[in-house]
Amino acid sequence: MTKNIQYDLIVVGSGILGTFHAIHALKLGKTVLLTEKDQYPVNATVRNFGQAVVSGMPSDWFDYARRSTELYQQIQNESDISVRNNGTVYLSSDDEETQLLHELKERMDAVDYEANLLSVDDCLAKWPSLKREYCKGGLFFPQEVSVEPERLIYRLLEYAVAKYPNLTYMPSTAVLDCSVVNDRIEITTAARQVFKAERAVICNGGEFKLLFAELFRQSGIILSKLQMMRTVPMPEVQLEGNILTGLSIRRYESFQECPSYAGISNPDRYAECKKWGIHILFKKAVDGSIIIGDSHEYADVNHTDDLGFGINSHINELMLQAAQEIVSFDVSKIASTWAGFYPQHDTKHVVEYDIDNRIHIRTAVGGKGMTSAAGYSEASIKKIYS
Numbered sequence: 001m002t003k004n005i006q007y008d009l010i011v012v013g014s015g016i017l018g019t020f021h022a023i024h025a026l027k028l029g030k031t032v033l034l035t036e037k038d039q040y041p042v043n044a045t046v047r048n049f050g051q052a053v054v055s056g057m058p059s060d061w062f063d064y065a066r067r068s069t070e071l072y073q074q075i076q077n078e079s080d081i082s083v084r085n086n087g088t089v090y091l092s093s094d095d096e097e098t099q100l101l102h103e104l105k106e107r108m109d110a111v112d113y114e115a116n117l118l119s120v121d122d123c124l125a126k127w128p129s130l131k132r133e134y135c136k137g138g139l140f141f142p143q144e145v146s147v148e149p150e151r152l153i154y155r156l157l158e159y160a161v162a163k164y165p166n167l168t169y170m171p172s173t174a175v176l177d178c179s180v181v182n183d184r185i186e187i188t189t190a191a192r193q194v195f196k197a198e199r200a201v202i203c204n205g206g207e208f209k210l211l212f213a214e215l216f217r218q219s220g221i222i223l224s225k226l227q228m229m230r231t232v233p234m235p236e237v238q239l240e241g242n243i244l245t246g247l248s249i250r251r252y253e254s255f256q257e258c259p260s261y262a263g264i265s266n267p268d269r270y271a272e273c274k275k276w277g278i279h280i281l282f283k284k285a286v287d288g289s290i291i292i293g294d295s296h297e298y299a300d301v302n303h304t305d306d307l308g309f310g311i312n313s314h315i316n317e318l319m320l321q322a323a324q325e326i327v328s329f330d331v332s333k334i335a336s337t338w339a340g341f342y343p344q345h346d347t348k349h350v351v352e353y354d355i356d357n358r359i360h361i362r363t364a365v366g367g368k369g370m371t372s373a374a375g376y377s378e379a380s381i382k383k384i385y386s
Protein backbone atom coordinates (compact mmCIF):
# COMPACT_ATOMS: atom_id res chain seq x y z
CA MET A 1 0.00 0.00 0.00
CA THR A 2 1.45 3.39 -0.95
CA LYS A 3 0.64 6.39 1.19
CA ASN A 4 0.78 9.66 -0.69
CA ILE A 5 1.90 11.65 2.32
CA GLN A 6 5.24 13.25 1.52
CA TYR A 7 7.72 14.09 4.21
CA ASP A 8 10.81 16.24 4.12
CA LEU A 9 12.69 13.66 6.13
CA ILE A 10 12.23 10.07 7.23
CA VAL A 11 14.32 8.97 10.21
CA VAL A 12 14.69 5.22 10.72
CA GLY A 13 15.37 4.20 14.34
CA SER A 14 14.18 6.06 17.46
CA GLY A 15 17.14 5.49 19.76
CA ILE A 16 18.88 8.60 21.07
CA LEU A 17 20.62 9.28 17.74
CA GLY A 18 17.51 8.98 15.55
CA THR A 19 15.28 10.89 17.96
CA PHE A 20 17.71 13.83 18.14
CA HIS A 21 18.15 13.85 14.33
CA ALA A 22 14.35 14.11 14.12
CA ILE A 23 14.18 16.89 16.72
CA HIS A 24 16.87 18.98 15.02
CA ALA A 25 15.18 18.61 11.61
CA LEU A 26 11.85 19.63 13.21
CA LYS A 27 13.56 22.71 14.66
CA LEU A 28 14.44 23.66 11.06
CA GLY A 29 10.73 23.45 10.19
CA LYS A 30 10.92 20.11 8.35
CA THR A 31 8.10 17.54 8.33
CA VAL A 32 9.47 14.33 9.76
CA LEU A 33 8.41 10.68 9.90
CA LEU A 34 10.29 8.81 12.66
CA THR A 35 9.98 5.03 12.54
CA GLU A 36 10.96 2.42 15.11
CA LYS A 37 10.87 -1.32 14.47
CA ASP A 38 10.05 -2.23 18.06
CA GLN A 39 6.96 -1.38 20.10
CA TYR A 40 9.26 1.09 21.89
CA PRO A 41 13.07 1.43 21.87
CA VAL A 42 14.68 -1.40 23.84
CA ASN A 43 18.31 -1.33 22.74
CA ALA A 44 21.45 0.56 23.79
CA THR A 45 19.53 3.78 24.52
CA VAL A 46 17.60 2.14 27.38
CA ARG A 47 20.20 -0.38 28.60
CA ASN A 48 23.00 2.04 29.46
CA PHE A 49 24.30 3.90 32.52
CA GLY A 50 22.93 7.28 31.55
CA GLN A 51 26.16 9.02 32.44
CA ALA A 52 26.75 12.14 30.33
CA VAL A 53 30.48 12.34 30.95
CA VAL A 54 31.66 15.19 28.73
CA SER A 55 35.02 15.06 30.56
CA GLY A 56 35.65 11.53 29.24
CA MET A 57 35.40 12.47 25.56
CA PRO A 58 38.34 12.76 23.15
CA SER A 59 39.14 16.41 22.40
CA ASP A 60 37.79 16.28 18.82
CA TRP A 61 34.38 15.10 20.12
CA PHE A 62 34.26 17.24 23.24
CA ASP A 63 32.20 20.12 21.78
CA TYR A 64 29.38 17.78 20.71
CA ALA A 65 29.20 16.45 24.26
CA ARG A 66 29.32 19.89 25.86
CA ARG A 67 26.55 21.07 23.54
CA SER A 68 24.52 17.94 24.38
CA THR A 69 24.49 18.87 28.06
CA GLU A 70 23.14 22.31 27.13
CA LEU A 71 20.44 20.73 24.96
CA TYR A 72 19.49 18.22 27.67
CA GLN A 73 19.12 21.08 30.15
CA GLN A 74 17.11 23.23 27.74
CA ILE A 75 14.63 20.41 27.20
CA GLN A 76 14.58 19.53 30.91
CA ASN A 77 13.53 23.15 31.61
CA GLU A 78 10.51 22.60 29.37
CA SER A 79 9.62 19.06 30.37
CA ASP A 80 11.00 16.48 32.83
CA ILE A 81 13.05 14.09 30.70
CA SER A 82 15.01 12.81 33.77
CA VAL A 83 18.13 14.98 33.54
CA ARG A 84 19.87 15.42 36.92
CA ASN A 85 22.88 17.62 37.63
CA ASN A 86 24.95 15.80 40.26
CA GLY A 87 28.35 16.02 38.55
CA THR A 88 30.95 13.42 37.62
CA VAL A 89 33.90 12.27 39.69
CA TYR A 90 36.92 10.17 38.70
CA LEU A 91 38.50 8.45 41.71
CA SER A 92 42.16 7.44 41.50
CA SER A 93 43.55 4.44 43.34
CA ASP A 94 47.31 4.90 42.80
CA ASP A 95 49.94 7.53 41.91
CA GLU A 96 49.74 6.98 38.15
CA GLU A 97 45.99 7.50 38.09
CA THR A 98 46.32 10.55 40.38
CA GLN A 99 48.89 12.03 37.98
CA LEU A 100 46.41 11.55 35.11
CA LEU A 101 43.75 13.41 37.12
CA HIS A 102 46.14 16.38 37.47
CA GLU A 103 46.91 16.31 33.75
CA LEU A 104 43.23 16.16 32.75
CA LYS A 105 42.52 19.07 35.10
CA GLU A 106 45.14 21.15 33.22
CA ARG A 107 43.62 20.23 29.86
CA MET A 108 40.12 21.11 31.06
CA ASP A 109 41.32 24.45 32.49
CA ALA A 110 42.68 25.25 29.02
CA VAL A 111 39.21 24.88 27.48
CA ASP A 112 37.52 26.68 30.36
CA TYR A 113 35.65 23.59 31.57
CA GLU A 114 35.34 23.55 35.35
CA ALA A 115 37.25 20.69 37.03
CA ASN A 116 38.02 20.50 40.76
CA LEU A 117 40.76 18.34 42.26
CA LEU A 118 39.58 16.68 45.48
CA SER A 119 41.62 15.31 48.38
CA VAL A 120 40.84 11.92 49.90
CA ASP A 121 39.03 13.68 52.76
CA ASP A 122 36.99 15.74 50.29
CA CYS A 123 35.96 12.56 48.47
CA LEU A 124 35.00 10.74 51.67
CA ALA A 125 33.03 13.72 52.93
CA LYS A 126 31.06 13.95 49.68
CA TRP A 127 30.67 10.19 49.12
CA PRO A 128 30.84 8.53 52.57
CA SER A 129 30.26 5.09 51.03
CA LEU A 130 33.77 5.11 49.51
CA LYS A 131 36.55 3.13 51.13
CA ARG A 132 39.49 5.21 52.35
CA GLU A 133 41.96 2.45 51.45
CA TYR A 134 40.88 2.61 47.76
CA CYS A 135 40.64 6.34 47.18
CA LYS A 136 43.81 8.38 46.56
CA GLY A 137 42.08 11.48 45.20
CA GLY A 138 39.38 12.70 42.85
CA LEU A 139 38.67 15.02 39.94
CA PHE A 140 35.16 16.45 40.05
CA PHE A 141 33.14 18.05 37.22
CA PRO A 142 30.23 19.79 38.95
CA GLN A 143 28.38 20.78 35.77
CA GLU A 144 27.94 17.25 34.39
CA VAL A 145 24.56 15.52 34.30
CA SER A 146 23.07 12.07 34.20
CA VAL A 147 19.82 10.72 32.77
CA GLU A 148 17.65 7.73 33.60
CA PRO A 149 18.01 5.53 30.51
CA GLU A 150 14.82 3.58 31.12
CA ARG A 151 12.88 6.88 31.12
CA LEU A 152 14.74 9.38 28.98
CA ILE A 153 13.94 8.19 25.46
CA TYR A 154 10.25 7.59 26.16
CA ARG A 155 9.86 11.04 27.71
CA LEU A 156 11.88 12.65 24.94
CA LEU A 157 9.64 11.04 22.32
CA GLU A 158 6.52 12.19 24.20
CA TYR A 159 7.98 15.69 24.43
CA ALA A 160 8.80 15.78 20.70
CA VAL A 161 5.38 14.47 19.64
CA ALA A 162 3.63 17.07 21.85
CA LYS A 163 5.86 19.99 20.80
CA TYR A 164 6.16 19.44 17.04
CA PRO A 165 2.93 18.95 15.05
CA ASN A 166 5.13 18.19 12.00
CA LEU A 167 6.35 14.96 13.61
CA THR A 168 4.75 11.59 12.89
CA TYR A 169 6.07 8.83 15.14
CA MET A 170 5.47 5.23 14.04
CA PRO A 171 6.64 2.54 16.47
CA SER A 172 6.28 -1.18 15.57
CA THR A 173 7.34 -0.20 12.05
CA ALA A 174 10.41 -2.00 10.75
CA VAL A 175 11.83 -0.54 7.56
CA LEU A 176 12.97 -3.25 5.15
CA ASP A 177 13.95 -1.15 2.16
CA CYS A 178 15.13 2.39 1.55
CA SER A 179 15.89 3.46 -2.02
CA VAL A 180 16.21 6.54 -4.18
CA VAL A 181 13.39 6.63 -6.77
CA ASN A 182 13.07 9.59 -9.17
CA ASP A 183 15.17 11.89 -7.04
CA ARG A 184 13.22 11.11 -3.86
CA ILE A 185 13.53 8.38 -1.34
CA GLU A 186 11.02 5.62 -0.72
CA ILE A 187 10.92 3.37 2.29
CA THR A 188 9.02 0.11 2.48
CA THR A 189 8.00 -1.25 5.87
CA ALA A 190 7.49 -4.85 6.97
CA ALA A 191 3.73 -4.23 6.62
CA ARG A 192 4.40 -3.32 2.93
CA GLN A 193 3.58 0.35 3.49
CA VAL A 194 5.55 2.77 1.32
CA PHE A 195 6.44 6.29 2.46
CA LYS A 196 8.22 8.97 0.47
CA ALA A 197 10.44 11.87 1.43
CA GLU A 198 13.18 14.11 0.13
CA ARG A 199 15.75 12.46 2.39
CA ALA A 200 16.25 9.71 4.92
CA VAL A 201 18.50 9.43 7.93
CA ILE A 202 19.16 5.87 9.07
CA CYS A 203 20.06 5.56 12.78
CA ASN A 204 19.91 1.79 13.03
CA GLY A 205 22.09 1.35 16.11
CA GLY A 206 23.35 -2.25 16.20
CA GLU A 207 20.85 -3.63 13.65
CA PHE A 208 22.82 -4.49 10.49
CA LYS A 209 20.70 -7.15 8.81
CA LEU A 210 17.58 -5.26 7.72
CA LEU A 211 18.94 -2.35 5.67
CA PHE A 212 22.14 -1.92 3.66
CA ALA A 213 23.42 -5.29 4.88
CA GLU A 214 26.15 -5.49 2.22
CA LEU A 215 27.44 -2.02 3.06
CA PHE A 216 27.63 -2.90 6.76
CA ARG A 217 29.39 -6.19 6.00
CA GLN A 218 32.30 -4.10 4.64
CA SER A 219 32.06 -1.33 7.27
CA GLY A 220 34.63 -2.50 9.82
CA ILE A 221 32.06 -1.98 12.57
CA ILE A 222 32.56 -3.92 15.81
CA LEU A 223 29.74 -4.79 18.22
CA SER A 224 30.50 -4.54 21.93
CA LYS A 225 28.58 -6.54 24.54
CA LEU A 226 28.47 -5.04 28.05
CA GLN A 227 27.26 -6.64 31.29
CA MET A 228 25.47 -4.48 33.84
CA MET A 229 23.98 -4.98 37.30
CA ARG A 230 21.52 -3.15 39.51
CA THR A 231 21.30 -3.50 43.29
CA VAL A 232 18.10 -3.45 45.29
CA PRO A 233 17.13 0.12 46.29
CA MET A 234 19.60 1.46 48.86
CA PRO A 235 18.31 4.95 49.72
CA GLU A 236 20.77 5.18 52.62
CA VAL A 237 23.83 4.95 50.32
CA GLN A 238 25.23 8.38 49.44
CA LEU A 239 26.70 7.98 45.98
CA GLU A 240 25.22 10.78 43.90
CA GLY A 241 26.44 11.60 40.40
CA ASN A 242 28.50 9.72 37.85
CA ILE A 243 31.17 7.77 39.78
CA LEU A 244 34.11 6.51 37.70
CA THR A 245 37.15 4.78 39.14
CA GLY A 246 40.78 3.80 38.47
CA LEU A 247 40.15 1.45 35.58
CA SER A 248 38.00 4.12 33.88
CA ILE A 249 40.91 6.58 34.18
CA ARG A 250 43.04 3.95 32.43
CA ARG A 251 40.41 3.48 29.70
CA TYR A 252 38.69 6.77 28.80
CA GLU A 253 39.86 8.62 25.72
CA SER A 254 40.28 11.98 27.45
CA PHE A 255 42.98 10.43 29.68
CA GLN A 256 44.64 8.74 26.71
CA GLU A 257 45.46 12.24 25.44
CA CYS A 258 47.30 13.16 28.68
CA PRO A 259 51.13 13.30 28.58
CA SER A 260 51.86 10.50 31.08
CA TYR A 261 49.29 8.06 29.63
CA ALA A 262 51.70 6.44 27.15
CA GLY A 263 54.05 5.43 29.96
CA ILE A 264 51.62 4.05 32.55
CA SER A 265 52.23 0.54 33.84
CA ASN A 266 49.92 -2.44 33.60
CA PRO A 267 49.54 -3.54 37.24
CA ASP A 268 48.97 -7.27 37.82
CA ARG A 269 45.98 -6.51 40.08
CA TYR A 270 44.07 -5.32 37.02
CA ALA A 271 44.97 -8.23 34.71
CA GLU A 272 41.77 -10.32 34.97
CA CYS A 273 39.49 -7.27 34.79
CA LYS A 274 41.34 -5.95 31.74
CA LYS A 275 40.94 -9.32 30.02
CA TRP A 276 37.14 -8.78 30.09
CA GLY A 277 37.28 -5.04 29.38
CA ILE A 278 36.02 -4.28 32.89
CA HIS A 279 36.09 -0.84 34.46
CA ILE A 280 33.97 0.00 37.47
CA LEU A 281 31.36 2.74 37.38
CA PHE A 282 28.48 3.43 39.73
CA LYS A 283 25.31 5.42 39.30
CA LYS A 284 22.57 5.79 41.85
CA ALA A 285 19.21 5.72 40.06
CA VAL A 286 16.20 7.77 41.20
CA ASP A 287 14.69 4.72 42.95
CA GLY A 288 17.82 4.43 45.14
CA SER A 289 19.22 1.36 43.38
CA ILE A 290 22.87 1.46 42.39
CA ILE A 291 23.79 0.57 38.80
CA ILE A 292 27.19 -1.14 38.65
CA GLY A 293 29.13 -2.07 35.51
CA ASP A 294 30.63 -2.69 33.06
CA SER A 295 32.53 -5.18 30.90
CA HIS A 296 33.28 -5.32 27.16
CA GLU A 297 33.41 -8.28 24.77
CA TYR A 298 33.73 -7.69 21.05
CA ALA A 299 32.73 -9.26 17.73
CA ASP A 300 33.07 -7.91 14.20
CA VAL A 301 29.92 -6.94 12.36
CA ASN A 302 29.74 -10.26 10.49
CA HIS A 303 29.88 -12.38 13.65
CA THR A 304 27.75 -10.46 16.13
CA ASP A 305 25.65 -13.51 17.05
CA ASP A 306 28.79 -15.11 18.49
CA LEU A 307 28.52 -12.69 21.44
CA GLY A 308 25.50 -14.67 22.66
CA PHE A 309 22.66 -13.39 24.80
CA GLY A 310 23.63 -14.90 28.17
CA ILE A 311 25.22 -13.34 31.22
CA ASN A 312 28.68 -14.68 32.05
CA SER A 313 28.61 -15.02 35.85
CA HIS A 314 32.42 -14.99 36.08
CA ILE A 315 32.38 -11.46 34.64
CA ASN A 316 29.70 -10.35 37.12
CA GLU A 317 31.67 -11.84 40.01
CA LEU A 318 34.83 -10.02 38.90
CA MET A 319 32.92 -6.73 38.68
CA LEU A 320 31.37 -7.21 42.12
CA GLN A 321 34.75 -8.09 43.64
CA ALA A 322 36.34 -4.98 42.09
CA ALA A 323 33.36 -2.81 43.14
CA GLN A 324 33.55 -4.08 46.74
CA GLU A 325 37.16 -2.85 46.94
CA ILE A 326 35.88 0.66 46.23
CA VAL A 327 32.69 1.03 48.31
CA SER A 328 31.67 -0.10 51.79
CA PHE A 329 28.00 -0.98 51.20
CA ASP A 330 27.18 -4.57 50.26
CA VAL A 331 27.31 -4.69 46.45
CA SER A 332 26.15 -8.31 46.31
CA LYS A 333 22.47 -7.35 46.81
CA ILE A 334 21.81 -7.53 43.07
CA ALA A 335 18.21 -7.22 41.89
CA SER A 336 18.83 -7.54 38.15
CA THR A 337 21.57 -8.00 35.59
CA TRP A 338 21.47 -7.53 31.82
CA ALA A 339 23.55 -7.28 28.69
CA GLY A 340 23.62 -4.23 26.44
CA PHE A 341 25.19 -3.95 22.99
CA TYR A 342 26.57 -1.01 21.05
CA PRO A 343 28.36 -0.73 17.72
CA GLN A 344 31.62 1.17 17.41
CA HIS A 345 34.48 1.64 14.96
CA ASP A 346 38.20 1.44 15.73
CA THR A 347 39.20 4.57 13.84
CA LYS A 348 35.98 6.63 13.56
CA HIS A 349 33.96 8.30 16.32
CA VAL A 350 30.79 7.59 14.33
CA VAL A 351 30.07 5.79 11.06
CA GLU A 352 28.56 8.01 8.35
CA TYR A 353 27.56 7.04 4.81
CA ASP A 354 25.81 9.41 2.41
CA ILE A 355 24.12 7.63 -0.52
CA ASP A 356 23.14 9.72 -3.58
CA ASN A 357 23.11 12.72 -1.25
CA ARG A 358 19.64 11.58 -0.06
CA ILE A 359 20.18 8.67 2.31
CA HIS A 360 22.34 9.47 5.32
CA ILE A 361 23.44 6.59 7.54
CA ARG A 362 24.57 7.59 11.05
CA THR A 363 25.48 4.84 13.48
CA ALA A 364 28.19 3.27 15.65
CA VAL A 365 28.66 6.20 18.00
CA GLY A 366 30.10 3.68 20.49
CA GLY A 367 29.93 4.16 24.24
CA LYS A 368 29.37 7.91 24.02
CA GLY A 369 25.85 8.23 22.60
CA MET A 370 24.11 9.31 25.80
CA THR A 371 26.79 11.95 26.30
CA SER A 372 27.02 13.38 22.81
CA ALA A 373 24.15 12.33 20.50
CA ALA A 374 22.12 15.51 21.04
CA GLY A 375 24.99 17.80 20.00
CA TYR A 376 26.35 15.55 17.26
CA SER A 377 22.89 15.16 15.68
CA GLU A 378 22.49 18.94 15.57
CA ALA A 379 25.72 19.27 13.59
CA SER A 380 24.82 16.28 11.41
CA ILE A 381 21.41 17.73 10.45
CA LYS A 382 22.99 21.13 9.78
CA LYS A 383 25.49 19.46 7.42
CA ILE A 384 22.80 17.42 5.66
CA TYR A 385 20.77 20.58 4.95
CA SER A 386 23.72 22.87 4.18
Ligand SMILES: Cc1cc2nc3c(=O)[nH]c(=O)nc-3n(C[C@H](O)[C@H](O)[C@H](O)COP(=O)(O)OP(=O)(O)OC[C@H]3O[C@@H](n4cnc5c(N)ncnc54)[C@H](O)[C@@H]3O)c2cc1C
Nearest residue numbers: 013015016017037045048049051175205340368369370371
Ligand atom coordinates in the same frame (compact mmCIF):
# COMPACT_ATOMS: atom_id res chain seq x y z
C1 LIG B 1 25.46 -1.14 28.79
C2 LIG B 1 25.69 0.18 28.14
C3 LIG B 1 26.12 1.27 28.89
C4 LIG B 1 26.31 2.51 28.27
N1 LIG B 1 26.56 3.60 29.05
C5 LIG B 1 26.65 4.82 28.46
C6 LIG B 1 26.85 5.99 29.25
O1 LIG B 1 26.83 5.95 30.49
N2 LIG B 1 27.03 7.17 28.62
C7 LIG B 1 27.02 7.28 27.24
O2 LIG B 1 27.24 8.36 26.72
N3 LIG B 1 26.75 6.20 26.48
C8 LIG B 1 26.58 4.98 27.04
N4 LIG B 1 26.34 3.88 26.26
C9 LIG B 1 26.24 4.05 24.80
C10 LIG B 1 24.89 4.56 24.36
O3 LIG B 1 23.87 3.85 25.01
C11 LIG B 1 24.79 4.42 22.83
O4 LIG B 1 25.86 5.13 22.24
C12 LIG B 1 23.48 4.99 22.28
O5 LIG B 1 22.37 4.53 23.00
C13 LIG B 1 23.34 4.60 20.80
O6 LIG B 1 22.11 5.12 20.34
P1 LIG B 1 21.56 4.76 18.90
O7 LIG B 1 20.34 5.57 18.69
O8 LIG B 1 22.67 4.87 17.89
O9 LIG B 1 21.25 3.18 18.95
P2 LIG B 1 20.03 2.34 19.58
O10 LIG B 1 19.71 2.74 20.96
O11 LIG B 1 20.40 0.90 19.34
O12 LIG B 1 18.78 2.71 18.68
C14 LIG B 1 18.64 2.28 17.35
C15 LIG B 1 17.15 2.05 17.12
O13 LIG B 1 16.92 1.82 15.73
C16 LIG B 1 15.89 0.84 15.60
N5 LIG B 1 16.03 0.24 14.27
C17 LIG B 1 17.12 -0.38 13.76
N6 LIG B 1 16.88 -0.78 12.50
C18 LIG B 1 15.62 -0.41 12.21
C19 LIG B 1 14.80 -0.56 11.03
N7 LIG B 1 15.25 -1.14 9.92
N8 LIG B 1 13.54 -0.07 11.07
C20 LIG B 1 13.07 0.56 12.17
N9 LIG B 1 13.80 0.73 13.31
C21 LIG B 1 15.07 0.24 13.31
C22 LIG B 1 16.18 -0.12 16.74
O14 LIG B 1 15.05 -0.90 17.08
C23 LIG B 1 16.62 0.83 17.84
O15 LIG B 1 15.53 1.21 18.69
C24 LIG B 1 26.14 2.63 26.86
C25 LIG B 1 25.71 1.54 26.11
C26 LIG B 1 25.47 0.33 26.73
C27 LIG B 1 24.98 -0.83 25.91
